[in-house]
Amino acid sequence: NAGVMQNPRHLVRRRGQEARLRCSPMKGHSHVYWYRQLPEEGLKFMVYLQKENIIDESGMPKERFSAEFPKEGPSILRIQQVVRGDSAAYFCASSRRGLSNGYTFGSGTRLTVV
């Protein structure tokens, strides 16, 4: 059981480019959560997805950010036209039944916008 896999570990993008972050949940987990961590801050909830459905996107910025969790393949967090303020660590967690006592976090993707 490889745990929650996120890639890439580090991503550098120039302002205006697109960033695509991938998250493969643990085997048997169908619930995925994305969190963002700014420097010296805690994690902020962004979006909660189940296979092919967005359950809660209350933490997602209104523009430029989107997320999906297709029937096959990893969950993708997409940031279009990145700006310096998007630089952060993005963490993905998965759970089996959508209960918080079953969270497993990935190691994160550290996005740097230059």
Add this chain to the structure above:
Amino acid sequence: SQQGEEDPQALSIQEGENATMNCSYKTSINNLQWYRQNSGRGLVHLILIRSNEREKHSGRLRVTLDTSKKSSSLLITASRAADTASYFCATDGFTGANSKLTFGKGITLSVRP
């Protein structure tokens, strides 16, 4: 605003001493969890305490929960240099599925060898 607020923001102790970290929250919870994050790494789940529990132990960790004061504490006994990390409390206000965690800003613990 943050649901969980940890206190202190930073703590420096000598190896072998106990470390106590506190967390306060604002709204009703189903459970409260503590996580550790080593520099540049992901979060590791340490311990979960449910709203109907008052105290829980796991190895050198002891967590308490006071729902009347909306606060929790994490005690690490006989600290080691390897305990140096950031510690976060997280709360879950839902009783069923479709839950999500709300994290505090974290406490930076430094254990001097």
